Amino acid sequence: MAQNDSLRKYANYIMESYPGSNHRDYELDTAGLSNASFGKEIRDKEFALKKTITFINHGSYGTVPRRLLDIQTRYLWEREEQPDLWFRFHAKHYVERSTQAVADFIGADVSNVLLLSNTTSALNIIVRSYPFKAGDAILDTNLSYGAIKNMCYDFTTRIRPDVKRVQLQVNFPIDGEESIVEQYEDILKNNPAIKMVILDHITSPTSIIMPVRQIVDVCHKHGALVVIDGAHAVGQLPLNVPEIGADIYTSNMHKWLYTPRGSSFLWFDSKHESWINPSNTSWQLGLSLDKQFFDQGTCEHIPFICARHALEFYTAIGGLEKIVAYTSELAEKAKEIFVTELGLETLQIPESLEAPNMKLIKLPAFPKFPRSLERTWGLQNALFAENNIFGIVFLFSGSFYVRLSFQVYNDVDDLRTVAKVMRDFIDKNI
Numbered sequence: 001m002a003q004n005d006s007l008r009k010y011a012n013y014i015m016e017s018y019p020g021s022n023h024r025d026y027e028l029d030t031a032g033l034s035n036a037s038f039g040k041e042i043r044d045k046e047f048a049l050k051k052t053i054t055f056i057n058h059g060s061y062g063t064v065p066r067r068l069l070d071i072q073t074r075y076l077w078e079r080e081e082q083p084d085l086w087f088r089f090h091a092k093h094y095v096e097r098s099t100q101a102v103a104d105f106i107g108a109d110v111s112n113v114l115l116l117s118n119t120t121s122a123l124n125i126i127v128r129s130y131p132f133k134a135g136d137a138i139l140d141t142n143l144s145y146g147a148i149k150n151m152c153y154d155f156t157t158r159i160r161p162d163v164k165r166v167q168l169q170v171n172f173p174i175d176g177e178e179s180i181v182e183q184y185e186d187i188l189k190n191n192p193a194i195k196m197v198i199l200d201h202i203t204s205p206t207s208i209i210m211p212v213r214q215i216v217d218v219c220h221k222h223g224a225l226v227v228i229d230g231a232h233a234v235g236q237l238p239l240n241v242p243e244i245g246a247d248i249y250t251s252n253m254h255k256w257l258y259t260p261r262g263s264s265f266l267w268f269d270s271k272h273e274s275w276i277n278p279s280n281t282s283w284q285l286g287l288s289l290d291k292q293f294f295d296q297g298t299c300e301h302i303p304f305i306c307a308r309h310a311l312e313f314y315t316a317i318g319g320l321e322k323i324v325a326y327t328s329e330l331a332e333k334a335k336e337i338f339v340t341e342l343g344l345e346t347l348q349i350p351e352s353l354e355a356p357n358m359k360l361i362k363l364p365a366f367p368k369f370p371r372s373l374e375r376t377w378g379l380q381n382a383l384f385a386e387n388n389i390f391g392i393v394f395l396f397s398g399s400f401y402v403r404l405s406f407q408v409y410n411d412v413d414d415l416r417t418v419a420k421v422m423r424d425f426i427d428k429n430i
């Protein structure tokens with residue numbers, strides 16, 4: 001049965017104007033941010049982190065600056081003053097303004113950008129929407145994020161068992177970009193059924209910058225679409241999304257751009273617009289993608305509405321150049337402390353492939369903590385829980401590693417604190 005036309009016309013309830021109501025186009029107060037000093041000063045003034053903790057894991061959930069929390073709260077209060085006007089009148093306007101700001105930031109046309117809650121949703125939406133044919137295959141890698149590996153598994157076993165999953169085992173040591181590109185070339189040549197490649201821009205937790213442009217070319221040569229999982233990229237790497245040449249690109253903004261959590265973007269090449277569907281069919285069925293994504297039932301838009309303000313914050317404190325100059329300095333210092341002084345190793349990859357804000361430290365073998373996935377949190381707790389530190393421990397290629405994240409609020413004292421705890425633990429446990 002055809003979609004009811006009058007229902008469709010009625011459904012377009014997102015109103016252009018309403019008597020007596022005006023959008024409050026808030027602006028973030030950026031006073032004092034341009035000369036904020038990184039390290040303890042910005043931590044105390046601009047972030048809500050507890051004084052007693054050493055926070056060296058921005059990479060998982062980030063932390064939201066106070067000014068962003070304030071502006072998020074203003075939207076929350078505004079919504080409760082008149083919920084109907086918010087959902088029917090204000091929210092779409094705010095989402096549009098934020099989408100425009102994000103599109104400008106990533107060098108994209110606004111018509112190719114959708115805002116949604118997180119990278120996991122974006123990737124699920126894309127994989128489930130794509131019109132795979134029986135016998136087609138999807139490619140992920142041993143370096144893909146765990147949740148996304150699960151998604152590939154679930155999709156190809158439960159949802160579309162007629163689609164195959166192929167997993168590339170990226171071989172180590174990696175001696176340069178070329179060797180990664182060659183591994184993609186080989187697997188695509190040997191598996192012509194691969195029609196979609198899920199490609200990380202920065203792998204997590206291994207923190208490797210993948211040569212995405214070259215891999216995109218190889219995939220396209222072999223007839224495969226490229227969907228980039230850039231969860232860690234925006235805010236950490238220079239990013240002009242259309243220039244990468246991928247088909248789809250998604251990144252979290254609640255990691256390195258400081259947005260309140262539940263905020264990511266999905267960019268798509270215009271040629272794919274026809275097959276992309278939101279996870280929920282709702283009132284806006286048949287209308288433009290931005291409307292369908294906006295209205296997937298009553299939901300929370302404020303985190304991605306705040307992306308516009310997060311960009312104001314990010315830019316005001318100095319933007320990518322100043323932030324990465326600072327975090328790179330910390331990373332250098334970390335190498336000096338953990339490698340030169342403690343005698344530990346990092347992951348053996350060329351420096352050009354190391355993510356600027358995340359570094360890995362390899363732990364020695366501990367008899368009490370056999371190297372297995374199940375023992376990871378046990379080791380994490382034993383190492384850090386009593387010391388008010390949160391750094392991520394993970395198992396990779398038969399060894400445990402600690403991933404250290406660097407942000408503008410970290411300083412050398414944080415590194416020294418973590419190093420002392422690790423040294424004491426190693427002395428006691430090897």
Ligand SMILES: Cc1ncc(COP(=O)(O)O)c(C=O)c1O
Pocket residue numbers: 059060118119120121144145147148200202203204229231232252
């Ligand atoms: C590479 C990668 N992909 C996807 C995700 C999932 O992000 P989210 O939990 O915000 O959906 C993460 C989170 O850390 C990640 O690192």
